[in-house]
Amino acid sequence: MARNSTSEFKAVILAGGSGERFWPLSTPERPKQFLKVFGGESLIRQAVSRLKGLVEPENVFVVTSKSLLKATKRELPELPSANIVGEPMRRDTGAAIALSVGLCGGGTMGVFSSDQLVGDVKGFQAAVKKAVAVAAKQDKIVTLGIKPSAPSTAFGYVDPKTGRFVEKPDLAKAKAYLKKGFLWNAGMFIGRVDTFRSAFAAHAPDLLPLCGGVKMNRLSATYEPLPKISFDFAVMEALSREGGVDVVPGDFGWDDVGGYLAFDRYYPHDADGNVVDGDCTVVESSGSICVSKGPRVAVLGASDLVVVATKDAVLVVPKSKAGELKKIVAKG
Amino acid sequence: MARNSTSEFKAVILAGGSGERFWPLSTPERPKQFLKVFGGESLIRQAVSRLKGLVEPENVFVVTSKSLLKATKRELPELPSANIVGEPMRRDTGAAIALSVGLCGGGTMGVFSSDQLVGDVKGFQAAVKKAVAVAAKQDKIVTLGIKPSAPSTAFGYVDPKTGRFVEKPDLAKAKAYLKKGFLWNAGMFIGRVDTFRSAFAAHAPDLLPLCGGVKMNRLSATYEPLPKISFDFAVMEALSREGGVDVVPGDFGWDDVGGYLAFDRYYPHDADGNVVDGDCTVVESSGSICVSKGPRVAVLGASDLVVVATKDAVLVVPKSKAGELKKIVAKG
16 A cells, blocks of 8 residues: 555654753653643653654654653553663663664654654644655755744754754854854754665764664663764764755744743743742742742742752752753752 | 748740741741750750759749640650640730749749750859849849840840840941940849739739639630730830849850851851751852751752751742741741
8 A cells, every 4th residue: 555755754752861951840760751841741742742643653763761661651652662662871862863763664754852842733743744755855864943033052053055053052153143044953853764874874883783773682782882972963963064964944833941941931920020830939039930849839039049849859049050950960 | 941042933934936937947836946956955945954953843834825735745744734834825925924923823933935045054044043133132023134246136125234125226226235235135034923913013904814823724715805915015114114124144145046047156067158957959059058857959059048948848038038937937
């Protein structure tokens, strides 16, 4: 039976995550993709749901870490159990995507994240369909370039005219990139499986063995010697320099939910500009984010502060340092 | 058998307290006097212990609230159960001391607090003995005037030359009072029981019925109509205007442990001047007080902040507002 290009399309959702940016709501045992604080359902559940109609469940793969395998399968019961694979150790996105190539085997594939938000699912699906069509007829990897909402220094950029990638800029450069029409590199890549395989062969031969498919009982031995390197750095940057990258622009309310400041984007504010979620009393404070999933929290006279409590742990950090949680999580 | 003046001496410890200033370590159900964070033992336990050798246990009375009666008896098993009395409702120190007069019946009595610290117990006992001697031979109430360690605006003052009280001053006045040799009014009053009774008769006749002794089963009915008024305001100020007050100075490391800033006085500091007690990680912060009796607490980049966590509640407040906890406890 003939299948159209979309039905041959396979999707891989990368679901590693160390649980640092939303500590203590998220932890290494329950990282960001399991958070249910944005949009009601967990982020990974939303990542799978937004592929509905675009990819058959049997063509959706999830690459997570071995320690999260059980929790991930529990969260995504509609996927075939064998489609959810646990990496034995962290080797960054280079290895995870090479492993994905092996899982997909053939056809066209797309790589997505498990811990991002998309406001406009129809727009997302339209962009992916377009990228699949573009990728199917040429030997290039297509990246979804997100229309920037601000000159962010948190993302790498891609020039949609040339497919050239540039690293996370400082603010001045970011502003210049916006003027030039550069787009955010959101880490969503679409291409023919053989195109991915060739790209690994050319630019990251260390990782090529994974692209051929690995028996699960051999995974530890295969992973152990692999370099820790991102797919962007290992493959895409080199590929973009030689014209092997195409860009499909997207403007579908993409948000990487980078950290606690996301609460300011998705939660209502009180009269003093505070976000208050859970059993919190916030008095004589403004611009603070106070979240409790456990004990009662009282904040008095403390502005622009992030206070988050669970029954196990409490975080107190000024908004200006909310991106530096690594410093305390590492000490725990 | 003849008894000397000290053995006739009776002590009353006032142990009300609303648990606001140390919320959430203290609560209405477990107010400040039960705190064990200063000096190992609870403050009320310390208040009783420092009378040892000065007053026989059968002459030590405790006036607390009805709701705290059980907990107070449990904390002070060496006192006769009948000596610990629970007020049916809060009517401030006026009623509590009038009730104490009734409990003591005769002889000489001293009124003390259950939630203060004394560094030098020998010095305290010497001052009390002197006050008892002074009070025994005249019809005056003796107040222990504490030598100020700073021009505090948190206490009323007393002029040791005249026995005149002055209310809590502003900083400029407080400085002037220190120059004049005024002492802190610490709420410790010593006098003959009949002197106290006469003072109530003259200045607070509403409260006089309590001074005659009330049957415990009538306490609620007696308390209900009483005014909420402090002993200082109801009796001592008027008494001091007519020369009925004498002052015995004391310098024995008295501390009313007013609130969380007391942690700075009794706990060691880390290299950045933070007090860290319990399972706390404090990073890139200085001058903060972080206390946990429950969950792990992480403070990143937040200075001069008080963060206190129990399993039930979390407090976040700048030191500058640590005296204003009423604002949040009331909202709980």
